[in-house]
Amino acid sequence: MNDQLTDAKNYFVQYLQTEKNYSSLTISHYVHDIEHFFAFLHREGVAKLSTIEDLHSRLYLVTLHNEQFSRASVSRKISSLRSFFKFLEREEQISANPMSYVLHPKREGRLPHFFYEEEMEQLFLACDGTDPLSLRNKAILELLYATGIRVSECTSIELKDLDLSLSTLLVKGKGRKERYVPFGGFAQDAIAQYLKLGRPELIKEQPHSSLFVNHRGKPLTARGVRHILSTLVEKTALTASIHPHMLRHTFATHLLNNGADLRTVQELLGHAHLSSTQLYTHVTKEHLRKTYNSFHPRA
Known part of the structure; x- marks a missing residue:
């Protein structure tokens, strides 16, 4: 993984630990989602934060669809990445959030099961x-x-x-x-x-x-x-x-x-x-x- 991307991820993890006070399990979900996106960027030949564009976000959604991720999983990945890039934008490491205009998929209409x-x-x-x-x-x-x-x-x-x-x-x-x-x-x-x-x-x-x-x-x-x-x-x-x-x-x-x-x-x-x-x-x-x-x- 590119050093710049790794450093950005580690900086975000530190923020989740100290400012957000998230549990280790929640943080591991964020890290998993970010690293999955980074693997996609590597396949696309993207190595710098400054070169990530809206187009990459849309292509990533197509990849998730082709890999048959559930709507809930896709929605979680979008949320994780949106938070990640929002943090980087706040810290002035990027000029715009490439996940800003990505829409969450409609939730599957399944009701929770319960016991009578x-x-x-x-x-x-x-x-x-x-x-x-x-x-x-x-x-x-x-x-x-x-x-x-x-x-x-x-x-x-x-x-x-x-x-x-x-x-x-x-x-x-x-x-x-x-x-x-x-x-x-x-x-x-x-x-x-x-x-x-x-x-x-x-x-x-x-x-x-x-x-x-x-x-x-x-x-x-x-x-x-x-x-x-x-x-x-x-x-x-x-x-x-x-x-x-x-x-x-x-x-x-x-x-x-x-x-x-x-x-x-x-x-x-x-x-x-x-x-x-x-x-x-x-x-x-x-x-x-x-x-x-x-x-x-x-x-």
Whole structure:
């Protein structure tokens, strides 16, 4: 990779770390997108920032289409590169942003999948048990459903982040933004049981403060949570495959279905923009439409 392009990328990474305070995972996504564009520029014989033009941006979009990237992936790459060149323009390393006039592809009209309340009951029954792993699994499931937190936020919970007396959780979200989220009695009871009878058996005197641990007593990973949830689904009569974000979708959808206002759900989810939360209003409308068509005699 050309030294000038590498230096520009490293300068941008430093900005993301110090000024934006982004997580290492978010930064790695930016770096991946920028390096993919740089590889395209190399094939096009472009080696200097000053020679990157709007034409290259349009040709890059054609390349992404030919390589069959999804609309979501293309949109993310556009956002990453637009931010990158906007930063370079601010720092006067380039005179114009070559991604300024590139349009995001229309989003695919897929609604987020969620569990119905009856399906959630099946999942809770699947993790009933008094052994340490069952207690842990139930605490994880109850907490994910009760708070709508992301799996990355769940696995980063430390003991000091929990306040069982107030039934609240300090969540460290995207961009290292923190928020307090309440949880209900079912989650409270499950966590208390896990802390009393499950975690001490699993941790085996290993000195760390992570709330959730694996069978060896080490901090649980996001991959571990996915495996736990998939195992729970296999124990039920559910045919749907599960991904951890489905519980986040379920949390938001059930709140809105039961009358919660959109701003409250936005705050609980930790969404920076209301438009991200508004997606769930389409889910609830679809749910209402299906219910109407199923039960109204003249639907």
